[in-house]
Amino acid sequence: MIEVRDLHxxxxxxxxxxGVSFTARDGEITGLLGPNGAGKTTTLRMLYTLxxxxxxxxxxDGIDAAVDPLGVRRQLGVLPDARGLYKRLxxxxxxxxxxxxxxxPEALLSTRRDALIKALEMDDIVDRRTEGFSQGQRVKTAIxxxxxxxxxxxxxxxxxxxLDVMATRALRQFMARLKGEGRCVLFSSHIMQEVxxxxxxxxxxxxxxxxxxxxxxxxxxxxxxxxxxxxxxxIIGSEEGLAA
Amino acid sequence: xxxVTTKVQRSRAFLTVFLKExxxxxxxxxxxxxxxxxxxxxxxxxFVMLLTVTLNxxxxxxxxxxxxxxxxxxxxxxxIDALKAGGVVPGAPIADPERAVRKQDAxxxxxxxxxxxxxWRKGEPVQVELIYDSSxxxxxxxxxxxxxxxxxxARQQGAMRLVARGLSPSTAWPLQVARRDQAxxxxxxxxxxxxxxxxxxxxxxxxxxYLAIDLTAGERERQSLEPLFAxxxxxxxxxxxxxxxxxxxxxxxxxxxxxxFAVVGRFIPAEKVGMELDLGLHFAAYVxxxxxxxxxxxxxLQSMVAAFAKSYREAQTYISLLMLVPIIPSLVLAVMxxxxxxxxxxxxxxxxxxxxxxxxRGDGVTTQxxxxxxxxxxxxxxxxxxxxxxxxxSERLAIST
Numbered sequence: 001m002i003e004v005r006d007l008h009x010x011x012x013x014x015x016x017x018x019g020v021s022f023t024a025r026d027g028e029i030t031g032l033l034g035p036n037g038a039g040k041t042t043t044l045r046m047l048y049t050l051x052x053x054x055x056x057x058x059x060x061d062g063i064d065a066a067v068d069p070l071g072v073r074r075q076l077g078v079l080p081d082a083r084g085l086y087k088r089l090x091x092x093x094x095x096x097x098x099x100x101x102x103x104x105p106e107a108l109l110s111t112r113r114d115a116l117i118k119a120l121e122m123d124d125i126v127d128r129r130t131e132g133f134s135q136g137q138r139v140k141t142a143i144x145x146x147x148x149x150x151x152x153x154x155x156x157x158x159x160x161x162x163l164d165v166m167a168t169r170a171l172r173q174f175m176a177r178l179k180g181e182g183r184c185v186l187f188s189s190h191i192m193q194e195v196x197x198x199x200x201x202x203x204x205x206x207x208x209x210x211x212x213x214x215x216x217x218x219x220x221x222x223x224x225x226x227x228x229x230x231x232x233x234x235i236i237g238s239e240e241g242l243a244a
Numbered sequence: 245x246x247x248v249t250t251k252v253q254r255s256r257a258f259l260t261v262f263l264k265e266x267x268x269x270x271x272x273x274x275x276x277x278x279x280x281x282x283x284x285x286x287x288x289x290x291f292v293m294l295l296t297v298t299l300n301x302x303x304x305x306x307x308x309x310x311x312x313x314x315x316x317x318x319x320x321x322x323x324i325d326a327l328k329a330g331g332v333v334p335g336a337p338i339a340d341p342e343r344a345v346r347k348q349d350a351x352x353x354x355x356x357x358x359x360x361x362x363x364w365r366k367g368e369p370v371q372v373e374l375i376y377d378s379s380x381x382x383x384x385x386x387x388x389x390x391x392x393x394x395x396x397x398a399r400q401q402g403a404m405r406l407v408a409r410g411l412s413p414s415t416a417w418p419l420q421v422a423r424r425d426q427a428x429x430x431x432x433x434x435x436x437x438x439x440x441x442x443x444x445x446x447x448x449x450x451x452x453x454y455l456a457i458d459l460t461a462g463e464r465e466r467q468s469l470e471p472l473f474a475x476x477x478x479x480x481x482x483x484x485x486x487x488x489x490x491x492x493x494x495x496x497x498x499x500x501x502x503x504x505f506a507v508v509g510r511f512i513p514a515e516k517v518g519m520e521l522d523l524g525l526h527f528a529a530y531v532x533x534x535x536x537x538x539x540x541x542x543x544x545l546q547s548m549v550a551a552f553a554k555s556y557r558e559a560q561t562y563i564s565l566l567m568l569v570p571i572i573p574s575l576v577l578a579v580m581x582x583x584x585x586x587x588x589x590x591x592x593x594x595x596x597x598x599x600x601x602x603x604x605r606g607d608g609v610t611t612q613x614x615x616x617x618x619x620x621x622x623x624x625x626x627x628x629x630x631x632x633x634x635x636x637x638s639e640r641l642a643i644s645t
Binding site (some may be wrong): 048071073077081084085097098101103 | 256257260269272463466468469470521536639
């Protein structure tokens with residue numbers, strides 16, 4: 001479970017995150033929805049302790065990120081906005097590197113790795129160097145290395161960015177599977193349909209603030225709009241930065 | 245879930261990072277060529293080529309017949325004979341000797357005044373002119389030779405005149421200077437090898453350069469630093485693994501260059517000009533010892549500079565500027581041959597330069613000097629490492645865009 005309480009983060013005079021609070025529960029998919037520049041990535045970066053908040057608290061499975069950042073990172077599997085792979089290493093070597101950094105014993109490492117390779121259907125690319133991978137192959141590899149230590153909480157920053165239809169479908173199924181395994185899945189997106197199709201709970205962020213935190217149905221009821229996209233526009237108050 | 249991962253084998257993180265960086269960079273052709281081929285071999289090859297050319301020219305000059313244009317040779321046939329006996333080949337007179345010398349058409353021109361014969365017969369002092377350009381270092385051997393021959397002839401003739409007047413030649417030379425040169429064949433060599441320490445430093449520098457850029461600026465540019473930092477490993481441990489990989493590459497570079505110098509040292513004809521050069525195992529072992537803290541110092545410096553840069557290219561620019569820094573001690577030693585003070589040994593790079601030059605001279609280095617050298621450089625390396633760790637803590641470091 002990920003609990004976020006009143007997060008603030010400013011870069012100079014720009015308030016990137018200005019009082020964000022929400023809870024992402026186990027066995028649920030929580031969507032962080034908002035236009036570009038709303039503060040989604042900065043919020044997530046504070047969750048996986050890449051950045052320290054100016055104010056506020058992050059708790060992952062009850063561990064305070066400010067007190068034990070390494071402990072928090074151990075509970076998390078993260079697909080950051082930056083998902084660079086090591087081009088001169090094969091997909092398998094990329095995954096193994098992160099597994100070893102998590103301190104996974106070699107025997108467990110290979111079972112976990114092979115399970116993920118199967119689940120993500122990447123048998124054909126696993127022994128190729130990642131240089132020249134397609135966007136979809138890159139994301140698969142990045143997800144595999146993020147989840148190889150079997151984390152209870154999964155954070156995905158715009159996971160479907162740049163993926164084609166088939167890859168997006170596969171990824172959604174994979175996320176549903178993670179939820180089915182009882183994990184807490186938190187992902188960010190600016191794409192309405194995606195959030196609507198997947199999420200148990202939607203946290204809408206605009207201008208660094210949470211403007212709604214509801215189930216998709218409640219969101220529709222709240223705005224009186226049947227169409228979730230119209231609801232979204234109504235909530236954030238403009239069409240700025242919105243991509244369908 | 246999460247049953248085994250809580251028992252993290254923390255000590256493994258350092259080794260994991262180190263092994264991954266080494267493996268990844270062993271697959272990069274540019275890094276390999278720079279670290280194991282051009283970096284370590286360029287120095288020795290350049291060195292042996294320069295030395296062979298220089299030494300052979302010195303040898304040639306000392307033995308070969310030396311052509312010298314002479315103006316007014318007909319006025320002083322005896323002098324000309326004396327010069328010929330000394331290996332000078334008198335050439336045809338030229339119209340504008342000053343210009344010829346400046347244009348390097350001739351190393352030196354001898355001009356004999358037309359009243360030479362008359363004055364000589366009267367027993368009056370006569371003048372012969374040597375026209376040369378002392379800024380043409382190349383010509384110095386020639387000038388020296390001609391000048392010595394002329395002076396020797398003058399002294400001999402003077403002595404004969406004194407004898408003719410019934411006086412002992414020694415009357416005219418109440419004082420005799422006897423030169424006792426204390427230079428050993430090894431110490432003579434040092435003049436030429438003052439730049440050798442710089443070759444070693446540059447080799448270490450080039451051996452680690454591409455790794456240092458790749459492991460910080462490169463990783464950030466390729467957006468892999470952020471996912472890396474999302475792992476439950478303290479950043480200083482990641483940095484330590486990366487530094488170790490840089491050090492491993494630059495140490496191998498240094499070893500290759502030491503072996504190359506040992507091999508190449510055998511082909512330098514140093515003994516022909518009375519020099520002795522020992523670049524063998526003993527020398528290599530001491531250089532390796534003195535240079536080990538430099539390996540760490542440079543790795544940390546390069547990583548620090550690369551961490552400042554926003555992109556690979558920017559880091560490359562900064563690091564090429566950084567490459568000029570280690571040349572300073574070698575230049576100082578080459579330009580102003582200072583007497584070594586104790587504090588100099590503790591100064592990073594300067595200490596190594598002094599130590600290596602002493603080894604070349606055959607003086608050896610004392611334990612105290614080695615100790616100062618290692619301690620001083622190691623202290624500097626630790627400071628730079630700590631500064632780089634501090635830099636690695638910055639939030640901005642991981643952000644690619």
